[in-house]
Amino acid sequence: MMRYSRRNFLKAAGAGITLTAIEGESLFAAVAPPLPTPITKERATFIINGKPLVAEYEARTTLWEVIAVKLGLTGTTRSCNRASCGACSVLIDGTPFYSCHTLAMEAAGKKIFTIEGLGDEKNLHPLQKVGYLYMAADCGFCTAGWSVTAKALLDKNLNPSADEVKSALAGHICRCAAYSAIVRTVVDTAAVLRGEAEII
Ligand code: FES
Ligand code: FES
The missing domain is CATH 3.10.20.30 (Beta-grasp domain)
Incomplete structure (x- = not known):
């Protein structure tokens, strides 16, 4: 009668490896892990x-x-x-x-x-204040990423058009699809930073 056990299985597997090594000669060396x-x-x-x-x-x-x-x-x-x-x-x-x-x-x-x-609870950056007003964050997973990219844009261009903002933030996905609020936030933050608008 055939008896199955882990020990027998391992013995059989070992015999198979030995046979393969003998028949295939260098096969064993070829598969040895680095x-x-x-x-x-x-x-x-x-x-x-x-x-x-x-x-x-x-x-x-x-x-x-x-x-x-x-x-x-x-x-x-x-x-x-x-x-x-x-x-x-x-x-x-x-x-x-x-x-x-x-x-x-x-x-x-x-x-x-x-x-x-960028800012903290006591001293929010205008991007964060305007973003809060426009509800540019829902779950918030994307917020830190696009905020620093928007800061990089505003450091170079204080009067970006909506298209320029979209282009700068093209590498950011918002799963909550807050895109229109995000773009509006960056455009209007630029106006605040230029001194042409204020946050009330
Ligand atoms: S977590 Fe790095 S690009 Fe998405
Ligand atoms: S606010 Fe949820 S991913 Fe952008």
């Missing part, structure tokens, strides 16, 4: 919102992991983690980057700007 490469740690200073912060990270660590996990600046949201939605955007030397797909080592020593640098 030796793991040692994980090396790096240590660097990240200048975030003007403050030098030191973090230790591995070569494969993303900038988002350093900012949010290692340094605790959790305002930057990671959503798709696929370089598709823009939620994780931060500025590096004034240019927006998806932090989920930027290696930490690429940003080490450079000037990084995150949503925490």
Whole structure:
């Protein structure tokens, strides 16, 4: 009678591997896994919102992991983690980057700007005040990302048209589809910053 057991199964599987190795000669060597490469740690200073912060990270660590996990600046949201939605955007030397797909080592020593640098509860940036009035955030997952990209735009162009705002924010997806409120927020914030409108 045939008896099934884990021990018998493993014995049979071992015999099969041996036979394959004998018949296929070099087959066994061909499929041997490569030796793991040692994980090396790096240590660097990240200048975030003007403050030098030191973090230790591995070569494969993303900038988002350093900012949010290692340094605790959790305002930057990671959503798709696929370089598709823009939620994780931060500025590096004034240019927006998806932090989920930027290696930490690429940003080490450079000037990084995150949503925490824009404003806080007591001192909101006009973008945040106008965005609040226009309800430019619903769930809020996309907000930190487009806000820093909008800041980068306004730093270069204080009088953007709606089309220029759409073009600058093209890499940002809002799952709640607050697009019209977001565009209006950026255009009208520019007017506030130019001194041609005020928030009441
Ligand atoms: S979380 Fe980085 S692009 Fe979506
Ligand atoms: S407010 Fe929900 S994703 Fe934009």
